[in-house]
Amino acid sequence: MPKFVDKDRTLFEEFKELYSEAQSEEGTGVASLDVLLAILEPSFSRIVENLSMPHWFNEEVLVVVGGEEVKNKFQQILDELTSLPFVRSHPRGYAYHDAVRKSLFQKLARKDTSRIRELSQRLVDLLKRQDKSDDEEITWERVYLTLGYDETAGLKALDTLFMENRRNRRFTVCDNLVNMASEQRALLSPEAVTRIDYYRGLLALDLQDWEDAETIFKRLVTVKHSSPLAGRIQLHLGLTLEAQGNFQRAERVYESALNRTDGHGEDPDLMAKLYQRLAQTYLTLGDLKNAEAHAKQSLAINQETGDRFGESLNLESLGRIYEQFKMYQRAQEMYEKSLALLDEVGREFDKSRIYCDLATLHESHSRWEDAEGYYQKAIQIKVRAGDNYGLSFIYSNLGNLYLKKGEREIALNYFRTALSAFQKFKDRFNSARILCNIALAFEHHNDITSAVDHMRRAIQQLPDGHRLEASYQRVLSRLEKNLGKGKASSWKKIGIVIGITVAVLILLFLIIIVFIAFFEEF
Amino acid sequence: MKIPSTNILKDFVDRVQELDGFEKMVGNLAKRVMCIYGPGGIGKSILLSKMMEECEKRGMRWNYTEWRDSKHYGYLDLMRKIRNETSPSLFLLFNDRVNFYMEPQYDLKIQLEGGAIQNVKVLEGGEIQQSGVTIHVGHKVVITDSEINIPRPDRNVTDDEMMIELTCAFMPCLQATVRESPLVIFLDALEKADEPTKSWIRDEFLVPIRDEEISNLIVVLASREEIELDPSFFDCTDKYELRPFQTAHIQEYLSRRGVEPNETLIDFIFATTKGNPIEIATNTNSLLQLRQKRQREANA
Numbered sequence: 001m002p003k004f005v006d007k008d009r010t011l012f013e014e015f016k017e018l019y020s021e022a023q024s025e026e027g028t029g030v031a032s033l034d035v036l037l038a039i040l041e042p043s044f045s046r047i048v049e050n051l052s053m054p055h056w057f058n059e060e061v062l063v064v065v066g067g068e069e070v071k072n073k074f075q076q077i078l079d080e081l082t083s084l085p086f087v088r089s090h091p092r093g094y095a096y097h098d099a100v101r102k103s104l105f106q107k108l109a110r111k112d113t114s115r116i117r118e119l120s121q122r123l124v125d126l127l128k129r130q131d132k133s134d135d136e137e138i139t140w141e142r143v144y145l146t147l148g149y150d151e152t153a154g155l156k157a158l159d160t161l162f163m164e165n166r167r168n169r170r171f172t173v174c175d176n177l178v179n180m181a182s183e184q185r186a187l188l189s190p191e192a193v194t195r196i197d198y199y200r201g202l203l204a205l206d207l208q209d210w211e212d213a214e215t216i217f218k219r220l221v222t223v224k225h226s227s228p229l230a231g232r233i234q235l236h237l238g239l240t241l242e243a244q245g246n247f248q249r250a251e252r253v254y255e256s257a258l259n260r261t262d263g264h265g266e267d268p269d270l271m272a273k274l275y276q277r278l279a280q281t282y283l284t285l286g287d288l289k290n291a292e293a294h295a296k297q298s299l300a301i302n303q304e305t306g307d308r309f310g311e312s313l314n315l316e317s318l319g320r321i322y323e324q325f326k327m328y329q330r331a332q333e334m335y336e337k338s339l340a341l342l343d344e345v346g347r348e349f350d351k352s353r354i355y356c357d358l359a360t361l362h363e364s365h366s367r368w369e370d371a372e373g374y375y376q377k378a379i380q381i382k383v384r385a386g387d388n389y390g391l392s393f394i395y396s397n398l399g400n401l402y403l404k405k406g407e408r409e410i411a412l413n414y415f416r417t418a419l420s421a422f423q424k425f426k427d428r429f430n431s432a433r434i435l436c437n438i439a440l441a442f443e444h445h446n447d448i449t450s451a452v453d454h455m456r457r458a459i460q461q462l463p464d465g466h467r468l469e470a471s472y473q474r475v476l477s478r479l480e481k482n483l484g485k486g487k488a489s490s491w492k493k494i495g496i497v498i499g500i501t502v503a504v505l506i507l508l509f510l511i512i513i514v515f516i517a518f519f520e521e522f
Numbered sequence: 523m524k525i526p527s528t529n530i531l532k533d534f535v536d537r538v539q540e541l542d543g544f545e546k547m548v549g550n551l552a553k554r555v556m557c558i559y560g561p562g563g564i565g566k567s568i569l570l571s572k573m574m575e576e577c578e579k580r581g582m583r584w585n586y587t588e589w590r591d592s593k594h595y596g597y598l599d600l601m602r603k604i605r606n607e608t609s610p611s612l613f614l615l616f617n618d619r620v621n622f623y624m625e626p627q628y629d630l631k632i633q634l635e636g637g638a639i640q641n642v643k644v645l646e647g648g649e650i651q652q653s654g655v656t657i658h659v660g661h662k663v664v665i666t667d668s669e670i671n672i673p674r675p676d677r678n679v680t681d682d683e684m685m686i687e688l689t690c691a692f693m694p695c696l697q698a699t700v701r702e703s704p705l706v707i708f709l710d711a712l713e714k715a716d717e718p719t720k721s722w723i724r725d726e727f728l729v730p731i732r733d734e735e736i737s738n739l740i741v742v743l744a745s746r747e748e749i750e751l752d753p754s755f756f757d758c759t760d761k762y763e764l765r766p767f768q769t770a771h772i773q774e775y776l777s778r779r780g781v782e783p784n785e786t787l788i789d790f791i792f793a794t795t796k797g798n799p800i801e802i803a804t805n806t807n808s809l810l811q812l813r814q815k816r817q818r819e820a821n822a
Contacts, residue, residue, distance in 0.1 A: 011813055040811060098711075137593055171716065172599070173594075
C-alpha cells in the first residue's frame with residue numbers, strides 16, 4: 001500500500017485535527033457528521049442542517065430553507081446535496097437517511113430553536129400554498145411542522161387527525177402521527193408532551209397491548225398536571241385494567257378519577273363515562289347495589305346532556321343489573337327502552353347486543369321459543385352487516401340453548417359452525433370454549449370417549465398460559481376418571497356374567513352327576 | 523419503478539455472501555424468503571438497491587416498499603401498493619372485497635356461491651374460478667378500488683375479520699400476478715412498521731409463500747431488528763446479519779471514491795467509524811471536500 005505523500009499527510013493531519021475538535025457536546029453526537037459540517041462551506045452546512053427539519057425535500061423545499069443562497073446557484077447546491085452519502089431518492093424528491101436526519105435535527109433543536117420555528121412556519125406556508133389537502137402525507141407533515149412553531153394550533157390539528165383516524169380504526173396512521181409528533185418533543189411544553197404520550201397510550205389500548213397501555217397511563221397519572229386530560233388518562237387506565245381482568249384496581253382508579261373531577265362539572269361526558277364504567281365494574285364484581293347507583297348517575301348526566309347513545313348503554317347495564325337481581329320484568333323494560341333509543345340514534349348494529357341480552361333473559365326462564373326469536377333477530381343484523389365473526393358467538397349461544405332443550409344434534413351443528421368460524425379467524429380462546437361445550441354435550445349423553453377427545457382438543461387450542469387452563473384440566477381429569485370408571489364397570493359386568501355362567505355350568509354338572517349316581521343306584 | 527439510492531450504488535462494496543445468496547434464490551426459487559438485519563447505517567437499503575439492480579439485469583419484476591418516518595404502511599396499504607405497482611387488472615376479487623368493507627351500501631359483485639374464498643383461483647385475464655365453476659369477470663366486469671380507507675359504518679366487523687377476509691381475496695390475485703413470471707417484493711425498514719402490520723406479514727402474507735401455495739414469488743425483508751420467523755420457515759428462508767466493514771472494504775471503497783488508500787488513513791477511518799458504512803462514506807466525503815477546498819485555496 002502506498003505511503004502518504006507530504007501533501008496528503010498534511011491533509012490527513014488536518015482531518016485528524018478536525019476530528020478531535022468534533023468530539024464535543026455541541027455537535028450532532030456523530031463525529032463524522034460534525035467533521036463534514038465543519039468542512040463544508042458555512043452557508044451550505046446551514047442548508048444541510050435546515051433540511052433535517054422536513055421528512056423529505058424537493059426543489060421548492062430547498063428554496064424555502066436555503067433562501068437567497070440557493071436562488072443564485074440552485075443546481076450546484078442540489079448537485080452537492082445529492083452527492084452526500086446520506087441523501088437518497090424519495091417518492092417526493094429526496095430524503096436524508098433517517099439516523100442522520102435525527103442527529104442533525106437534535107443538534108438544531110439544541111442550538112437554534114428560533115431557526116426551527118421560523119423555517120417550520122415557512123415550510124407550512126409552502127405546503128398550504130400547494131393545497132394538497134387530499135394528500136395525507138402532506139397533511140401529516142403540516143401538522144408535524146406546525147407543532148414546531150405553534151404548539152396550540154399544532155396540538156389542535158393533531159388531536160383532530162388522531163381522533164378521526166382512531167374512530168375509523170386506522171391505527172397505522174395513528175401510530176405514524178404519534179411518532180412524527182414525538183420528534184418535536186424537544187420544542188414542546190410538558191403539557192403537550194403529556195398529550196402525545198396519552199395518544200400513545202390510547203393506541204396501545206386500541207391495539208390490545210395492555211401492558212404497554214398500563215405502563216404509559218400509570219406514568220401519566222403520577223405526573224402532576226392541572227390539565228383536564230387527567231380524568232381521561234384515569235378513565236383509560238381503568239379501561240386497560242378492566243381489559244386485563246383487574247376489576248378491583250379499575251374500580252379504585254375510577255373512584256379516584258371521580259374524586260378528582262368533583263366540582264369540575266365542566267366535562268359531563270367524562271363524568272358520565274366514569275359512572276358507567278364503575279357501574280359495569282361493580283356489576284362484574286357482584287356489587288349490584290353500587291352498580292345500580294352508578295348506572296343511574298351516569299343515566300342522569302346523559303339525559304341532561306342529551307347523549308342518547310350514552311343513555312342506551314346505561315339502560316343496557318341496568319337491564320343486566322336487574323337480571324342479576326332477578327327482577328326480570330324490569331330488566332326486560334330496560335332492554336326494550338335501550339332498543340328504542342338505539343333505533344332513535346340509528347345504531348342498528350348495537351341492537352344485536354341487546355337482542356342477545358333479551359334472548360339470555362328468556363333462556364333463563366326456559367322460554368326457549370322467545371329466546372330463539374331474539375337470537376334470530378340478532379342474526380339478521382349480523383348477516384346484514386357481514387359480521388361473520390360476531391355471528392359465530394350467536395351460533396355458540398344457540399348451541400347452548402338447544403343443549404338445554406335436550407336437542408343434542410342441533411346443538412352440535414351450531415357448535416361446529418361456530419367452531420369453524422372461530423378457527424378461521426384464529427380465535428383460539430373461543431375455539432377452545434366451543435370445544436369444551438361440545439365435550440360437555442357429549443358427556444351429557446354419556447359418550448365419554450368423544451367428550452374426552454374434545455376436551456383434550458380444547459386444552460390444546462387454549463392460548464399458552466391462559467387462566468382457563470387449570471379449570472379445563474380439571475374437567476378433563478373428571479372425564480378421564482369417568483371413562484376409567486366406565487371401563488372398570490364394564491369389566492366388572494363381564495366378570496359377573498362369566499362367574500354366573502361358570503357357577504350355573506358347575507351346578508348343572510353336579511346335578512347331572514347326582515342324577516347319574518341316583519339312577520345307577522336304582 | 524426507479525431503483526432508490528442509485529446515486530451511491532456505483533460505490534457499492536462487499537456484501538458478497540448476501541448477494542450470492544440472493545442470486546441463488548432468484549435462480550432456483552428453492553428459498554423464497556430472505557431476512558436482512560443490522561443497525562442503522564449498516565447498508566441494508568443500499569444492499570436492497572443492489573438486489574433490485576440484479577433483478578433488472580435478469581429482466582425480473584420487483585416491487586419496493588420502505589417504511590419511512592413520515593409514512594408507515596398498514597397491511598391494507600401494502601396490499602394496495604403491491605396491486606397498483608404490479609398487475610392491477612388481476613385484482614378484481616380483492617377490489618370487490620375492499621369495497622365491500624369500505625364503501626357504504628356496496629354489494630359484492632363477485633358472488634362465490636356456497637364456497638369459501640380460500641378455494642378461489644384467479645386465472646389469467648382476471649377470470650375467477652371457484653370450486654370448479656369459473657365466473658368470467660375479466661372482460662365483462664371492471665371493479666376498481668374506491669380507495670376509501672374508512673371501514674363502512676353499516677358493516678361493523680372486527681379488524682381481524684376484515685384483515686383475514688381481505689388477505690384471502692388478495693392472495694389468489696397475487697398468485698395470478700406471478701403465474702407467468704416471478705416477482706421479488708422488497709420490504710425495507712420493517713422496524714418502523716406497527717405490530718399488527720408485522721404480524722400480518724409474518725402470519726398471513728409469508729405463510730402461503732412458505733407453503734408454496736404461491737410460487738414464483740420471493741420476499742426480501744430488511745429491518746434493524748432481527749426478524750423472528752416461526753421455525754417452520756427454516757427450509758425456505760435465508761437470514762443475514764449485516765456486519766460492519768473491515769479495513770479491506772474501506773480500502774476498496776476509498777479507491778472507488780478516488781481517494782488514494784493508505785494504511786494510516788484506513789486504520790484511522792476504521793477506528794473512528796467502527797466500520798459503519800454510512801460513517802465511512804461521510805468521512806470520505808469530508809476528506810474529498812477538504813482536498814477540494816485546499817486545492818481551491820492553493821489555486822487562488
